[in-house]
Amino acid sequence: MKAFVRSALAAVAVAATLSACTTTSGDTDPEAAGSIVVSGTYPIESIDPHSAEGGASGKDLIGQEIFGRLTRPDPQGKIIADLATEWSADATATSWTFTLRSGVTFSDGSALTTDDVVASFRRMLGGDSPAASNFTGASIESSGPDKVVIKTAKPDAALPSKLVTFFVLPKTVAQKDVAFFKAPVGSGPFTVKSFTPGETIVLAANDKYWGGKPKLETITIRSIPEIAARLTALRTGEVDLVWGVPNDQLADLKADSDLKTEAVATNQVYTMWFNSSIPALKTAAVRNALWKAVDFNTIIKSLYPETGALADAPVAPTVFGYSPQQPKTYDPAAAKAELTSANFDFSKPLRLQFANPEFRPFNQAVVSDLSKIGVKIELLEKEQAVFIKDLIALDWDVNFQMLGTAGFDAASNLGRLYTCAAKRNGYCNPQLDELLAKAGSTGDEGERKTAYAAASKIIWDDAVGMYPMTVRTAYVWNKRLQDFTLDAGGYPDFAKATVSQS
Structure with missing residues (x-):
């Protein structure tokens, strides 16, 4: 197999750019000119990118602002350069060499070196980060002053895509370094000015950023859990940008001449895993019958006419490895009969x-449909930290997540979460393991797609979970914002943001 080679220009395009009102003032008050306030979908509970604490979504958003990565996705999901300018694999795809960008410093002025990359990678592997499962059996070493070599236990053609979840910290950061994250040092476009977990984080421009100091003085990211309050803040000017807006609010927002709206395809799928390790859900017949009992098509048309579509695969169409499957047919009478036959x-x-109140209406609708055939559901809305803890411990029967695919490659979703060793949903199938291993090891894209198609069919037919909906993210922003590149991952990047004089 020929070696894989990727390279990028020295100046890398930012994943998304925003603009709002400003002056040349150095005032760093979040509500002053030269600053913007935004509110996304998820609270930021932790800014340690190598920890399971607080979930992944909020940390991925903030991680790209304050830390650097070897690789990153562009707005369409293509893997481009960040701290690494080029990378290549050996003939077996088990040894990858990454060349670091020259002249990069941390926000305290110290040079970012291969030692920092090596130490950070080992820190991630040694902690409880969910991303670590993408690198099981991997090792890393320096190779000269500007190169690192990552070796994998098995051939891994998707390694550059997986690395979008790996952030580089200074080599001195310990595994449980609470003090560091009170005032973290990073190589991203912003630094942390203040942080109240779960509420607000204020970022200040990093004048040592390799890509050039951002134009904005500060960005305040506020957690506003209730969507009504979030949109009120947008309309009153307290917030400049929100995303993850539900459909029932979009019509009024579109009618507001001061606002702009747009929805973009994402790599996210509403995913409802069954815990196959419990007796009630151990058979595919029961799991498929439960899926058959929910009218997802009607629920989606009612709740998400603009930001949702009925899913036909475990991963979204934007993801490499996507393979459409035969849609499940809604048939509550048959579902009840099949459950009765299976002695449910x-x-x-x-x-x-589930976590996050925005998902409450969807899950309530699912509960309602299941109740019509006599299936009882205890609906548990949990705080994010509790949700993650219970998720990993398999302390649930059905788990709802809006599950994305980091790097837009199925290796980061199917390959990471559905193996027997992953122990993420109680499901184990050696045939599926074999297909996922093949898909992750060959460098032939045709062979990878074929293997992922077969793997997706097993996951779908065995109803490892219910896969109701692919997601479009709705962004709403003040019309003063300019040059705003919509981001399919739901993680807008502010490194090149400017603000108008109006």
Whole structure:
């Protein structure tokens, strides 16, 4: 197999750029000119990118602002350069060499070296980061002053895509370094001015950023859990940009002449895993019957006419490895008969867990449909930290997530979460393991797609979970914002943002 080679220009395009009102003032008050306030979908509970604390979405958003990565996705999901300018694999795709960008410093002025990359990678592997499961058996070493070599236990054609979840910290950061994250040092476009977990983080421009000091003095990212309050803040000017806006609000927002709206395809799928390790859900027949009992098509048309579409695969169409499957047919009568035939215990409730109030209406609709055939559901809305803890511990019966695919490659979703060793949903199938291993190891894109198609069919037919909906992210921003590149990952980047004089 020929070696893989990727390279990029020295100046890398930022994943998304925003603009809002400003002056040349050095005032760093978040509400002053030269600053913007934004509110996304998820709270930021932790800014340690190598920890499981607080979930992944908020940390990925903030991680790209304050830390650097070897690789990053562009707005369409193509893998481009960040701290590494080029990379290549050996003939077996088990040894990858990355060449670092020259002259990069951390925000304190110290040089970013291969030692920092090596130490950070080892820190990630040694912690409880969910991303570490993408690199099981991997090792890293320096190779000269500007190169690092990552060796994998098995051939891994998707390694550059997986590395978008790996952030580089100074080599001195310990595994449980609480003090560092009170005032973290990074190589991203911004530094942390203040941070209140779960509420607000204020970022200040990093004048040592290799890509040039950002034009904005500060960015305040506020957590506003209730969408009504979030949109009120947008309309009153307290917030300049929001995303993840539900459909029932879009019509009024489109009618507001001061605002702009747009929805873009993402790499995210509403995913409802079944815990196959519990007796009630151990058979595919039961899991498929439960799926058949929910009218997802009607729910989506009612709740998400602009930002959702009925899914036909475990991963979104924007992801490499996507393969459409035969849609499930809604048939509650057949579902009840099949559950009865399988001796399903209708008297015992199934625990359905989720986090974030925006998903409440969807899950309530699912509960309502299941109740029509006598299936009892205990709906559990949990704080993000509790949700993640229970998710990993398999302390649930049905788990709802809006699950994305980091790097837009199925290796980061199917290959990471559906193997027997992953132990993420109680499901284990050696045939699936074999297909996922093949898809992740060959460098032939045709062979990878074929393997992922077969793997997706197993996951779909065995109903490892229910896969109701692919997601479009709705962005709404003040009309003063200019040059705003919409980001399919839901992680807008502010490194090149400017603000108008109006």
